[in-house]
Amino acid sequence: MTLDLFAENNKNNQNNNQNKAAENAALRIEEIRKLIEGHNYRYYVLDEPHISDATYDQLMKELITLEQQFPQFYSNVSPSQKVGAKVKAGFSTVAHEVSMLSLDNAFNDQDMFDFSKRIDNRINNKTILKFACEPKLDGIAVSLLYKNGELVRGATRGDGSTGEDITENVRAIQNIPLRLMGEGYPETLEVRGEIYMPKKSFELLNELAQKQGTKKYVNPRNAASGSVRQLDARITGQRKLEMCAYSVGLVEGEGLKQTHSEILYQLKNWGIKINEHMQIVEGVEGCLEYFKLLSTIRNDLGYEIDGVVFKVDDLNLQQRLGFVSRAPRWAISHKFPAQEENTIVEKVEFQVGRTGAVTPVARLKPVFVGGVTVSNVTLHNMDEVARLDLFEQDVVAISRAGDVIPKVMMNLTSQYMQNTSERELDQSYELFRTANHIKVEAPTKCPVCEGKVIRLDGEAVYRCTNILECSAQKSESFKHFVSRKALDIDGLGEKLIEVLVDNKQLKHFDDLFSLDVNQLADLDRMAQKSAQNVLDAIERSKATTLQRFIYALGIREVGVATANNLVLHFLNLETIMLANKEQLLEVDDIGPVVADYILQFFEVESNSLLIKKLATILSWPDVVKQEGLPLTGQSWVVTGKLSIMSRDEVKDKLQSLGAKVAGSVSKNTHTLVAGEKAGSKLSKAQTLGITVLDEQQFIDWLEQLEA
Numbered sequence: 001m002t003l004d005l006f007a008e009n010n011k012n013n014q015n016n017n018q019n020k021a022a023e024n025a026a027l028r029i030e031e032i033r034k035l036i037e038g039h040n041y042r043y044y045v046l047d048e049p050h051i052s053d054a055t056y057d058q059l060m061k062e063l064i065t066l067e068q069q070f071p072q073f074y075s076n077v078s079p080s081q082k083v084g085a086k087v088k089a090g091f092s093t094v095a096h097e098v099s100m101l102s103l104d105n106a107f108n109d110q111d112m113f114d115f116s117k118r119i120d121n122r123i124n125n126k127t128i129l130k131f132a133c134e135p136k137l138d139g140i141a142v143s144l145l146y147k148n149g150e151l152v153r154g155a156t157r158g159d160g161s162t163g164e165d166i167t168e169n170v171r172a173i174q175n176i177p178l179r180l181m182g183e184g185y186p187e188t189l190e191v192r193g194e195i196y197m198p199k200k201s202f203e204l205l206n207e208l209a210q211k212q213g214t215k216k217y218v219n220p221r222n223a224a225s226g227s228v229r230q231l232d233a234r235i236t237g238q239r240k241l242e243m244c245a246y247s248v249g250l251v252e253g254e255g256l257k258q259t260h261s262e263i264l265y266q267l268k269n270w271g272i273k274i275n276e277h278m279q280i281v282e283g284v285e286g287c288l289e290y291f292k293l294l295s296t297i298r299n300d301l302g303y304e305i306d307g308v309v310f311k312v313d314d315l316n317l318q319q320r321l322g323f324v325s326r327a328p329r330w331a332i333s334h335k336f337p338a339q340e341e342n343t344i345v346e347k348v349e350f351q352v353g354r355t356g357a358v359t360p361v362a363r364l365k366p367v368f369v370g371g372v373t374v375s376n377v378t379l380h381n382m383d384e385v386a387r388l389d390l391f392e393q394d395v396v397a398i399s400r401a402g403d404v405i406p407k408v409m410m411n412l413t414s415q416y417m418q419n420t421s422e423r424e425l426d427q428s429y430e431l432f433r434t435a436n437h438i439k440v441e442a443p444t445k446c447p448v449c450e451g452k453v454i455r456l457d458g459e460a461v462y463r464c465t466n467i468l469e470c471s472a473q474k475s476e477s478f479k480h481f482v483s484r485k486a487l488d489i490d491g492l493g494e495k496l497i498e499v500l501v502d503n504k505q506l507k508h509f510d511d512l513f514s515l516d517v518n519q520l521a522d523l524d525r526m527a528q529k530s531a532q533n534v535l536d537a538i539e540r541s542k543a544t545t546l547q548r549f550i551y552a553l554g555i556r557e558v559g560v561a562t563a564n565n566l567v568l569h570f571l572n573l574e575t576i577m578l579a580n581k582e583q584l585l586e587v588d589d590i591g592p593v594v595a596d597y598i599l600q601f602f603e604v605e606s607n608s609l610l611i612k613k614l615a616t617i618l619s620w621p622d623v624v625k626q627e628g629l630p631l632t633g634q635s636w637v638v639t640g641k642l643s644i645m646s647r648d649e650v651k652d653k654l655q656s657l658g659a660k661v662a663g664s665v666s667k668n669t670h671t672l673v674a675g676e677k678a679g680s681k682l683s684k685a686q687t688l689g690i691t692v693l694d695e696q697q698f699i700d701w702l703e704q705l706e707a
């Protein structure tokens with residue numbers, strides 16, 4: 001071999017080696033891309049993560065290193081490219097090949113019957129139609145264009161015909177695949193859906209904004225919309241958005257099935273998230289049932305929905321039905337009642353509670369929100385008033401979600417005055433302040449007894465200091481003492497208590513038990529018969545439970561659950577009264593603050609004298625030690641109308657068997673006892689697959705247990 005030939009040979013070998021290395025790299029790169037895509041799919045679409053974050057990060061690192069070493073294998077759809085590109089100057093426009101329509105709305109059952117009738121008439125239908133039902137996600141509509149399985153364009157809905165090009169932004173959203181999985185998808189496939197921000201991500205984002213002193217978003221929808229339209233797509237990527245598909249737009253080539261629901265399942269198989277609550281139902285009745293079901297689980301979902309959408313499932317029928325103006329005839333959205341409305345704060349008044357806490361309450365121009373009319377809303381304390389920068393006559397946004405108490409979300413007038421308003425101006429109200437707007441200030445005197453009001457260090461609330469004489473504090477203590485979860489004295493209403501307290505006929509709790517018919521009947525508008533009814537109820541309340549009695553005393557921070565824990569721990573009144581701090585801290589849920597309140601309460605001599613007196617008037621069964629009780633550790637819920645036992649009897653029974661009785665159904669609920677007309681709690685339990693007993697089944701079960 002000549003020297004030349006040797007060199008030639010050597011070079012060939014080198015080239016071969018290099019080719020081999022590149023070949024291997026190409027294989028490994030594709031392998032890792034598929035692995036990562038598979039993990040993304042499990043995590044974002046199936047919600048079943050399979051590997052640890054660390055392993056995932058390691059794969060990603062390996063991929064990025066290989067792609068840097070072998071730039072010839074760069075791909076725009078590699079999962080390593082989901083980071084968001086550099087900042088853009090603005091968004092260009094995109095013309096939608098197939099218009100992005102909106103939906104007609106139904107607000108009640110009748111609207112739904114009309115919708116179905118219109119369909120039947122139009123296609124002369126005599127059968128029961130199948131509808132696909134989905135939650136109406138509260139985010140922003142998006143179009144994702146896939147060509148040969150690769151994501152080539154993302155766009156907003158815009159006016160339906162033209163939207164904005166947000167390709168870089170959608171590429172940065174974690175659950176949007178850059179290429180489809182599997183096979184069989186049409187050459188051109190436009191996936192449509194909603195981009196939304198899960199409630200958790202929204203809270204975290206606003207917490208961060210609070211810490212950094214930057215702008216907070218009003219709600220998850222605004223946050224999603226603001227995050228998607230970031231000129232720096234890296235920010236979009238950090239915002240933890242999700243996309244969920246609900247239809248397709250432009251389709252070229254074969255591959256799609258013939259019903260809406262089957263197409264959604266196809267999308268899911270190709271790696272696109274669809275909503276887990278999609279369901280097929282029959283006829284309007286099925287739709288209305290679905291609406292009810294979603295209304296009950298709405299607040300437990302991890303994202304906001306503002307209604308449900310019903311679509312004729314069969315694509316042939318959809319085609320025959322067509323469109324009217326900008327909405328299809330084959331679909332409708334059934335909206336939930338608005339959960340947020342604007343109204344005027346006409347006045348702010350201060351209420352005095354049994355512990356002297358002076359609470360500001362806003363009196364509103366009545367407003368219908370979340371299915372009820374709201375005229376009063378608590379403002380909690382003066383810190384909240386300051387947060388809202390509240391003046392009387394300001395326009396505020398009130399929200400009421402499900403069973404949650406109404407809340408003032410924001411002060412539109414204040415935002416307007418400070419020029420920080422995030423939302424479009426509310427056309428129905430003037431937002432600027434005039435001389436009629438009065439700043440809400442903390443009172444210096446108790447609005448009831450005129451006693452001095454102070455704010456203690458470290459407390460958010462102001463308190464009336466006139467503990468012994470303030471009639472508001474006294475009335476509130478009596479109201480609490482007789483309330484349903486305490487001594488449960490039916491018929492002794494709030495007004496009557498206030499009169500008796502004002503007349504000084506009720507000073508201490510034991511005065512209740514020495515009232516006589518004539519004393520009551522002398523009061524305005526009180527007939528002899530009703531007076532006797534009240535006395536009978538007082539008499540009946542003497543047979544009670546120790547837990548109810550402890551709760552009735554109104555010790556600060558000792559609610560039903562704490563009273564129950566105290567009783568189960570110490571078993572009798574004397575031991576509770578004698579417990580020292582160390583012993584109190586051994587009780588479930590009692591921390592140093594509550595322990596101090598309990599100690600302070602029993603230290604006051606007049607309190608312990610009163611308790612001793614009451615203990616001779618009232619009676620309660622002995623408390624048995626809890627260990628080994630049949631229902632220890634279980635959480636039960638009681639709902640609906642019971643006819644054999646009272647609801648409180650059922651609760652007392654369950655507690656005596658060791659169960660905790662909770663107010664609402666959750667996945668931790670063991671059993672629901674449901675009487676007649678049980679509403680949302682029953683449907684929720686059914687959805688969650690929780691055992692439900694009706695009243696008779698419960699009684700049979702009790703008998704067996706106690707046999």
Ligand code: IVH
Nearest residue numbers: 101102103134135136137141194246309328
């Ligand atoms: S279907 C032709 N399904 O609601 C049908 N829309 O009011 C087009 N939306 O712009 C829409 N969840 O952004 C459909 N499951 C869902 C939806 C949904 C939310 C939004 C969508 C649309 C608006 C129409």
